Amino acid sequence: KNEVEQSPQNLTAQEGEFITINCSYSVGISALHWLQQHPGGGIVSLFMLSSGKKKHGRLIATINIQEKHSSLHITASHPRDSAVYICAARERRRSGGGADGLTFGKGTHLIIQP
């Protein structure tokens, strides 16, 4: 069973700070997702990655397959970045066909203060 751990659980930072959220998982995966859930509850898919690094605006996601670890970075953080960030690991199943299992972390609650 894949275990997905996120750290920190809660993070409060000042506007402009560089933010790092970590995600580690325990089994081989085919992809890792980073999701953002806003205070109103809406969920946005930020990244899906299976190797290396992706960048979108001020957000950067990296993954190290050997170490079973991914990080989400936010540069020049802003109060509107305040949200819960969730990583989800898609487990690679050995049997052919079917869907790969998806396991979610508990989320990191980020607050950016002005």
Add this chain to the structure above:
Amino acid sequence: DARVTQTPRHKVTEMGQEVTMRCQPILGHNTVFWYRQTMMQGLELLAYFRNRAPLDDSGMPKDRFSAEMPDATLATLKIQPSEPRDSAVYFCASGLEFEGTPEAFFGQGTRLTVV
């Protein structure tokens, strides 16, 4: 503006009643996911469809939950009979997958309260 549409947004029902949640995926997407989010468990994957065929519903309690895609524009999640522990926010997401794993676009969710 393409988006995943879920109805209803809120539902309050009595224990034992049937609940049906609907999802209209983004036109052209070939994968649909149903997720449930609670304070205790966080997000959980309930079911996953590709090209309208159910690929994985191992996260769904089979005795009372059922998920279907009667056509490419509609996915449904039914609970019969509903129980208070089913109270949660249910999200639908759709994506486009040819090979490998898809990115997913989420609906606004259906907040279900079973009393």
